Amino acid sequence: xxxxxxxxxxxxxxTALFTDQYEFTMLQAALKAGxxxxxxxxxxxxxxxxxxxxxxxxxxxxxxxxxxxxxxFDPGVLGFLREARIVDEPTLExxxxxxxxxxxxxxxxxxxxxxxSPIVRVEGSFAECVLLxxxxxxxxxxxSAIAAAASRMSTAARGRRxxxxxxxxxxxxxxxxxxxxxxxxxxxxxxxxxxxxxxxxPTVGTSAHxxxxxxxxxxxxxxxxxxxxxxxxxxxVDTYDVAEAVRTAVDIAGPELGAVxxxxxxxxxxxxxxxxxxxxxxxxxxxxxxxxxxxEYAIASLAAAPVDAYGVGTQLVTGSGHPTCSMVxxxxxxxxxxxxxxxxxxxxKKSLGGKMSVGGRxxxxxxxxxxxxxxxxxxxxxxxxxxxxxxxxxxxxxxxGEVVAREPLDAARDRHIAARxxxxxxxxxxxxxxxxxxxxxx
Amino acid sequence: xxxxxxxxxxxxxxTALFTDQYEFTMLQAALKAGxxxxxxxxxxxxxxxxxxxxxxxxxxxxxxxxxxxxxxFDPGVLGFLREARIVDEPTLExxxxxxxxxxxxxxxxxxxxxxxSPIVRVEGSFAECVLLxxxxxxxxxxxSAIAAAASRMSTAARGRRxxxxxxxxxxxxxxxxxxxxxxxxxxxxxxxxxxxxxxxxPTVGTSAHxxxxxxxxxxxxxxxxxxxxxxxxxxxVDTYDVAEAVRTAVDIAGPELGAVxxxxxxxxxxxxxxxxxxxxxxxxxxxxxxxxxxxEYAIASLAAAPVDAYGVGTQLVTGSGHPTCSMVxxxxxxxxxxxxxxxxxxxxKKSLGGKMSVGGRxxxxxxxxxxxxxxxxxxxxxxxxxxxxxxxxxxxxxxxGEVVAREPLDAARDRHIAARxxxxxxxxxxxxxxxxxxxxxx
Numbered sequence: 001x002x003x004x005x006x007x008x009x010x011x012x013x014x015t016a017l018f019t020d021q022y023e024f025t026m027l028q029a030a031l032k033a034g035x036x037x038x039x040x041x042x043x044x045x046x047x048x049x050x051x052x053x054x055x056x057x058x059x060x061x062x063x064x065x066x067x068x069x070x071x072x073f074d075p076g077v078l079g080f081l082r083e084a085r086i087v088d089e090p091t092l093e094x095x096x097x098x099x100x101x102x103x104x105x106x107x108x109x110x111x112x113x114x115x116x117s118p119i120v121r122v123e124g125s126f127a128e129c130v131l132l133x134x135x136x137x138x139x140x141x142x143x144s145a146i147a148a149a150a151s152r153m154s155t156a157a158r159g160r161r162x163x164x165x166x167x168x169x170x171x172x173x174x175x176x177x178x179x180x181x182x183x184x185x186x187x188x189x190x191x192x193x194x195x196x197x198x199x200x201x202p203t204v205g206t207s208a209h210x211x212x213x214x215x216x217x218x219x220x221x222x223x224x225x226x227x228x229x230x231x232x233x234x235x236x237v238d239t240y241d242v243a244e245a246v247r248t249a250v251d252i253a254g255p256e257l258g259a260v261x262x263x264x265x266x267x268x269x270x271x272x273x274x275x276x277x278x279x280x281x282x283x284x285x286x287x288x289x290x291x292x293x294x295x296e297y298a299i300a301s302l303a304a305a306p307v308d309a310y311g312v313g314t315q316l317v318t319g320s321g322h323p324t325c326s327m328v329x330x331x332x333x334x335x336x337x338x339x340x341x342x343x344x345x346x347x348x349k350k351s352l353g354g355k356m357s358v359g360g361r362x363x364x365x366x367x368x369x370x371x372x373x374x375x376x377x378x379x380x381x382x383x384x385x386x387x388x389x390x391x392x393x394x395x396x397x398x399x400x401g402e403v404v405a406r407e408p409l410d411a412a413r414d415r416h417i418a419a420r421x422x423x424x425x426x427x428x429x430x431x432x433x434x435x436x437x438x439x440x441x442x
Numbered sequence: 443x444x445x446x447x448x449x450x451x452x453x454x455x456x457t458a459l460f461t462d463q464y465e466f467t468m469l470q471a472a473l474k475a476g477x478x479x480x481x482x483x484x485x486x487x488x489x490x491x492x493x494x495x496x497x498x499x500x501x502x503x504x505x506x507x508x509x510x511x512x513x514x515f516d517p518g519v520l521g522f523l524r525e526a527r528i529v530d531e532p533t534l535e536x537x538x539x540x541x542x543x544x545x546x547x548x549x550x551x552x553x554x555x556x557x558x559s560p561i562v563r564v565e566g567s568f569a570e571c572v573l574l575x576x577x578x579x580x581x582x583x584x585x586s587a588i589a590a591a592a593s594r595m596s597t598a599a600r601g602r603r604x605x606x607x608x609x610x611x612x613x614x615x616x617x618x619x620x621x622x623x624x625x626x627x628x629x630x631x632x633x634x635x636x637x638x639x640x641x642x643x644p645t646v647g648t649s650a651h652x653x654x655x656x657x658x659x660x661x662x663x664x665x666x667x668x669x670x671x672x673x674x675x676x677x678x679v680d681t682y683d684v685a686e687a688v689r690t691a692v693d694i695a696g697p698e699l700g701a702v703x704x705x706x707x708x709x710x711x712x713x714x715x716x717x718x719x720x721x722x723x724x725x726x727x728x729x730x731x732x733x734x735x736x737x738e739y740a741i742a743s744l745a746a747a748p749v750d751a752y753g754v755g756t757q758l759v760t761g762s763g764h765p766t767c768s769m770v771x772x773x774x775x776x777x778x779x780x781x782x783x784x785x786x787x788x789x790x791k792k793s794l795g796g797k798m799s800v801g802g803r804x805x806x807x808x809x810x811x812x813x814x815x816x817x818x819x820x821x822x823x824x825x826x827x828x829x830x831x832x833x834x835x836x837x838x839x840x841x842x843g844e845v846v847a848r849e850p851l852d853a854a855r856d857r858h859i860a861a862r863x864x865x866x867x868x869x870x871x872x873x874x875x876x877x878x879x880x881x882x883x884x
Contacts, residue, residue, distance in 0.1 A: 021647025205463025
């Protein structure tokens with residue numbers, strides 16, 4: 001089936017057009033100049049964290065691997081590039097046989113990162129690597145922004161359940177990636193069914209105000225919902241009067257009522273009142289779910305409230321003030337030929353306006369103190385010092401064009417929890433501050 | 443071909459899973475209660491504009507029409523809903539025959555909107571309408587946020603060319619929708635090839651610093667680019683020393699050099715110096731393109747600089763501080779049966795915490811003064827006053843399930859320019875302020 005038939009927003013038959021045009025024009029010029037096959041190393045890194053953030057979270061790696069694997073040029077795509085005169089015929093011929101055959105190393109998904117961390121390193125010919133810039137950055141910049149927000153929210157929630165429900169606030173396919181990234185960052189479930197379908201993330205959802213308003217009375221609506229979904233359902237109690245709704249809910253569902261949801265008002269105050277009322281009505285096991293413009297600060301401020309779960313939308317899928325990361329994809333070294341034995345020469349743009357780059361093919365390790373707490377992100381070129389050899393951060397993701405590091409999403413989620421736990425305690429402060437460990441250049 | 447094979451982030455075979463789970467549970471409960479077929483009216487509106495903004499821009503309407511048309515349930519989707527126990531068997535049977543057969547009216551794409559504007563109105567049975575909530579909101583909230591930022595940037599650019607180049611800063615498919623929305627908002631071209639492929643938006647792009655660094659010298663890189671792309675190409679002149687690069691560029695390409703691009707440093711200062719140098723070298727027709735963390739304010743601040751085109755990335759695709767709109771999809775009226783003659787009863791949630799809704803099926807018109815300048819957004823229920831009949835804003839988009847309002851993207855772009863031009867002059871001030879016209883409830 002053609003994706004155009006699906007109402008999907010693009011009908012590109014591969015990931016090869018998730019690309020900025022300049023990657024193709026550079027390719028064409030390099031092919032003509034005879035420099036396209038020069039062995040090259042590109043690295044993804046960020047010069048800074050979003051203002052005030054203590055750490056970043058790598059997310060999207062699994063999606064990057066899919067995108068690289070499917071970066072192919074079929075006749076439709078080649079036809080477009082020809083008709084739109086993006087590139088010349090020799091370049092089209094070269095593209096027709098394209099497959100990434102190089103290697104990719106990177107921080108595994110869920111790992112934390114800091115300014116200068118070489119999050120992904122792509123090696124191969126200039127030609128094969130330069131084409132991957134945009135799609136790799138799109139995925140990592142988006143997914144890592146969401147995962148970072150999710151991670152902050154999950155520390156603020158202190159173990160209470162977190163539901164991702166932001167699909168309506170972002171592009172319909174961003175929403176699916178956002179649910180995935182939120183899960184990596186510590187969320188427990190999503191309202192987005194496409195995310196459940198595609199990534200097997202647990203999904204949840206019960207009803208909206210529209211359901212109550214559809215019926216002739218709130219009682220009628222609650223009765224209809226309980227009749228259909230059972231007493232374990234979650235009833236939305238703030239369409240009219242909360243206290244009356246809670247009374248009606250317990251009257252209909254009994255103390256087995258699963259949960260009530262509060263979506264407006266002063267959540268701290270209302271949650272306390274509802275908890276007291278539920279307890280008085282004998283519904284001591286009925287949970288309270290709150291939703292309504294939550295972010296990590298609002299979640300933290302509800303720590304003392306009798307709340308069992310948080311539903312988070314807008315602020316999660318927009319990265320809580322930082323909807324993207326500033327990751328860049330830079331050529332850091334290249335040889336003068338395709339020969340594997342030709343020496344790699346470090347390269348870097350001259351620093352102007354703070355856009356500093358460090359040339360050379362890098363390694364990274366996280367140095368830990370005697371208590372195994374991280375004390376520095378160490379980045380270097382050349383030999384890894386023996387004392388850091390066991391603490392290196394980059395792992396092999398693609399070898400000779402083959403993906404070698406697929407893993408279940410839960411592995412990334414577990415890794416994130418562990419990586420965050422290995423940072424100094426101040427990492428989980430929500431207040432603005434510097435990166436929680438410094439980056440040192442060895 | 444299966445979208446999973448394409449590395450697309452989801453392999454949903456329709457738009458039907460771009461949906462929050464609660465829409466399905468509400469459907470199931472309403473089917474069981476016998477209320478699912480009640481004739482219903484849902485409206486999309488926003489309670490406020492992003493802080494300080496003077497007007498909103500409707501974008502994504504064309505994508506909404508595609509999404510509604512392709513909202514179908516094939517065996518794969520039904521199988522998922524069954525296995526994940528999202529809904530019961532009677533609901534699955536109902537879904538198997540689903541097609542939206544109702545009507546949709548809305549502000550045409552490119553039109554401006556204000557708080558309370560009924561941007562989209564969806565009418566049909568509760569069951570068929572409730573399912574469309576998330577996908578409609580995802581599209582409109584995302585695309586309208588980008589178009590609003592684009593519109594501000596396009597007024598700031600005062601007719602100079604604007605290039606969308608933010609793909610790397612957002613999800614790879616958001617990027618395509620963002621390029622589309624930016625075009626509606628007044629941009630001229632995009633670097634994103636998928637957007638060129640899918641929407642025929644003009645694409646542009648030449649080279650990055652990596653291309654210069656790949657070569658043994660800047661001269662070698664420029665020569666390679668000119669050899670391949672011709673003298674009309676755009677050379678990137680800030681990899682090492684700008685003045686030297688400009689000299690080399692004109693030396694190689696001659697005065698026919700198309701453009702130079704500056705991507706760092708103090709753009710105002712550097713643009714002046716480069717213009718002077720180009721003129722002295724006789725390259726008086728060579729254009730200057732600037733890129734580097736531009737937003738509408740930076741663009742405005744370069745009004746006096748000799749700049750010919752702006753490339754905008756991050757701030758455009760993240761909505762320049764407002765990456766989403768706060769549009770909601772609310773049941774505003776419903777009958778007690780499916781009978782077309784059954785009276786519609788206005789419904790609204792009780793106001794709590796500022797979440798005000800106005801019940802009833804609405805019309806909207808833009809009242810204009812004697813000079814045809816907009817002076818109020820008038821929203822009402824019931825009969826349209828005769829003096830406003832000719833200034834109504836909602837148009838028919840879907841009739842009996844059939845899309846009746848497809849149009850080329852340029853129509854939306856032209857409409858936006860005209861709609862913006864019909865607002866009071868203060869609409870295009872970049873400074874923070876109130877919505878440029880009030881919303882009046884008739």
